[in-house]
Amino acid sequence: MFAVDLNRANYEYDVNCLVKSFYPGEEITVLTPLTGRETYNRLVENSLIKISIYDSRAEIRIHSSLCAPSCVEVPCVNSFFVFDLKDCCDKETFKRDIYLTLSKATGKTLPWGNLTGIRPTKLMYNMLLEGFEDSEIKKTLQDKYFISDEKLKLGLDIAKRERKLLSGIHYKDGYSLYVGIPFCPTTCLYCSFTSFPLSVMGKYADRYIDCVIKELDLVSSIMKGKIL
Secondary structure, eight states: OEEEEESOGGGHHHHHHHHHHHSTTOOEEEEOTTSOHHHHHHHGGGEEEEEEEOSSEEEEEEEGGGOOGGGGGSOEETTEEEEEEETOOSHHHHHHHHHHHHHHHHTOOOTTTTOOSSOHHHHHHHHHHTTOOHHHHHHHHHHHHOOOHHHHHHHHHHHHHHHHHHTTOOTTTBOOOOOOOOEESSOOTTOOSOOEEHHHHGGGHHHHHHHHHHHHHHHHHHTTTSBO
8 A cells, every 4th residue: 555645636546547547456555645645644654756746747656665676877866766757747748657656666568548437438539520530549649648559459449349330329209328337356457336246346336237137128118219
């Protein structure tokens, strides 16, 4: 368990997602100026990552215990490796730079890159609608988000299936259903949906599915005569 000391509360979600992705299995708490004083004082001593964001740049200090050997050429101050994130003036640039920094510090990359809180296929689907070729979509998303070749291929395949399905939708006289199944074998690194590990919460799955079926029966009677 360790804490991340962050000086901007509006970056908490992105920092939390990315740090947890690079350090799976760790219990991580992000401390911000909005954290209660008692909690902050209790956990700040365990902050192995410190991120300071200023108007035109940012700095991240990562404790040596969290770093791979490849970090040795980075300046080290009192057991913390110091990374200077230049030109980090907006959230998108910050996410890119924090991803590259954590990747350098750990020696790892993430299959979905620095994507957090958005379905990758949504990006790809919109680009397909705008007329982009597959090669252009792959290059844009790889350059911007560092998505792996494998996941780009998977995402594009799904986006094309979505496009085919949605082309026959009855927008005026029909209706669509969203069925949420919040039990997952694992949680995708980019995911912000409600989900629970099947190994822990699977005992509720059958009851949940029974409720979903009841709700489907109700919706079908309410929407009778309309096109699904």
